Amino acid sequence: MMPAFCPSDVPPGEKAVYAALQSDTTTDSWIVLHSLGIADHVRQVEGEVDFVVIVPDAGILVIEVKSHQTIDRREDGSWKLGNDAPTFRGPFQQASEAMHSLRGYLKKRGVDLRSVPILSAVWFTSVRARTMLPPNPEWHNWQILDSEDLKSAPRAVLRTLAAGTKHLDDKVKYFSYGGVGPDTDVAARIASLLRPKFELVVVAGDRRRARESQLVTFIEEQYRALDAVAENRAVLFSGPAGSGKTFLAMESARREVAIGRRGRLLCFNRFLGKRLTNDMADLDGLIVGTFHQELLRLAGLDRVPEHPSPAFWMDELTERATEALIDGGDALVSDFLVVDEVQDIAAESYLDVLDLMVSGGLKEGRLLFFGDFERQAIFENENEDGRGRLRSRAPYMMSHKLTQNCRNLPRIGYQVNLLSHLHPGYQEFRRLDDGVDPVFVKYRTKQEQSSLLAAAIRSLREEGYDLDEIIVLSPKRDGSVAEITTDRWLRQVLKPADGLPARPGQLQYSTIHAFKGLEASAVVVTDLDRSAAADNFDSLLYVGLTRATDRLVAFIESGTFRKAFGGAT
Template identity: 70%
Template structure:
């Protein structure tokens, strides 16, 4: 199948564009093609801006710019104006539109120093609802080979190839030696044309990396993430796994958006409460999508506004899932969705939870549209060691896609994670999207817990001196009410510290949280406290805590624990 960019066709696209998109994306004849759909043209030769419906790049054949018209009727009046269906008459016909788009793209590619010699760059109009090839009379405005119609949709790849071959013949007749030495583009040139016309787009905004005047920085998806999104389009069920910082949550959100854009209803769920709050805020504009934590969804299905007082582990792990399953069975198709996307799946891959997820999606986990995202390195901090095996048993058609590139942390933070949390195989050189800025994380030993209050003040003031605002710093601990942030006697810290709630940081306030609650989120600067080898699940919690920092990291670690991390005696 062709590489479609984007990898989905929006449900609100005109019917002709949807039909052509489906014809090109599903054919085995387009295996090495690149197809750009709805390509915006900011620098148009005639208008303020324009758009090409399709740009089809076919190695060894050429590039075809296509204008798609879905109208049931076409008429050109005596005054030369075109009347397409119920649209208002216009003096700019479809052939003029697509010709201008082609010349705009040619100009752009040449400015980018893309060599188009012996590359046929042609245009055509595809009338997808009528037999235009027999209906349209001969006209000096177009060549017969530039007209495609409803019959051509039955063999769309062959129609594109036919058009390129006829156009190349025309160019050979008009341009001496045009195809001498062979036609392009070859596969490498095709990739360059595709990436030049549609460079990898930027998806979401997060705080900027230079902290003095920062307005915002766009976090760009890179090639690995695009290949992952292609995997979503090509496989029914996919498990995306990888270490912290490789963009799994961004992928989960974008994958869910694409599913909804194709007219599907679904759920986007996660495990962690703070992350659920963030996802709900970020995805609030997406219709037909239920977003939140898994347990919030269970409460909703069970008809509960909140958990009952005194709810214990048995309630969350057995009673609530059973009540949710009863509601799903009784509700039938009304409560079942077209797709299911789950972030933090490593913490939800238990038999009772998988039983509930099975009923949430049409076809169940075995045959349904299931998109799973998880970190099985060290983020399964709730003791779910067999999660991946359970998933393979419950989702036998699942394709696994491994992510490697760290898009969050600076390299020195990642390498410190390798060392302190004993991550295997760990982050490697070349696996970081962000360049190193030469600042090492600070690891501070403490002998007794009361020493940490002064160290915490020192770390915060050091970050402030570097230009970080208080609301860009988060203090994390494996402990709850007994953490350094909760118990500090320092009057200044007590004045500025506030518990994190999963919402946007508040100016002038220094947020603190448990590591467990902050999982799935990040902050420009992170200070980890209370790290002691006696803390249950120490290495996994340390891994999660350290990887929350995007730019600056301080870690306060008990001195014996720190010695052991470097191979010494505790």
């Protein structure tokens, strides 16, 4: 079933059909798409079909569901369904148009449908329509399913497909000669072509293309990840930067809330926490923010003490939050726990608190964790075995690896492989290459970078990027080029990032640490000097470079440049 849950706000008939198909074990090999959007509809600007049922070796059934308690086909040809206004476009016509729209879409994409029955039907879930509706030349009797069919939904679908295939055999010579499709491979391909049409997400921030928000579909790998969420109680998703972990974390939380559960969506990074809180604000029953914000809330602290020590975060705050969770009982315990950037929260004291936050604890709770244990652990516990500690606390947690890069253009990803010494590195990319290479600029002194930065920003603007589409990143917490530049124009437009999208005309800058988990259309990374950096330079470089979706400019100190590119000058 896709999606893996039935939204609570759909009509009762759709819920009934969804439940009837989902609960029957004979449908294990079937693929059922619910609420499939149709962008290229044969009649309307856009449309939707309630269910598309793909049955290997039997056919495809497009179903329009009607939940109404009364059905009235009037003398003038109009339909009156329940309390809805009369309409001349009846349910059978709706189903037929959706079917022809999907057939056309699949044929355009090269799917061989010569022996694949694609049929339409209407399911009246509240009435016995098969006996109520008189024969009519506008539809076939086999296209009617009703309330009685809910008792054995798979049998009703197969009955309809069989009758429809016989009708096609009568009309199309040799239609089913040699067998009826789709086979399992073709069924999977059809699902992969149709499925991205029902679930779209607007990427945070405007994409480069035509300066309009671009719709990006889930890739097959991400759907398998969501299937893993539905089929397993606890899952650890691991993958490199750009593999869609944060996006999947958000979608997983939405699905948990949609089926009536209460929970938490937590991350480590403050800016990412702001973005998640802003994007998920419409969901009731979900606490969203950083892990430390949640500790402060549980501890009853309105603000952080001035100049807090590491011991405050690791010991004092966790102890106070632990006491609050113990004293608060079930009222503070979540039904589920989604954690992004879990590699930065995998310390023992932090895991002690997480264990109390979710029903069943880390051992038996509903856990959906997302992390990059290779290079994105750039904070204090980077050298510790965070993955091992998670496994010891959650022994039944399944692992699911994400491998495909959904964020960066391929040329950016390949340079990340080289400079960050990733093994095996990015192998597959969701996005098509546009032929523009990342730009790596050598510098000798810090002062040189100011003019280089101004030139890089102007070049990006000439290419068509607005200032609010660009971010300037540095591994330096103090004294970065963006912070101390003397360029008059840069000083007017530069603004410290706060985790929220920049306003028009603003050019944001940030540390790499703070911007982890976020992305921008164009990224300029400055101050890349291995000799002046901390031990985790490769990790910082990796995080910084992978923030760029479309354009990347990096200023690298000459010695670092030579080492990175094998002695190049």
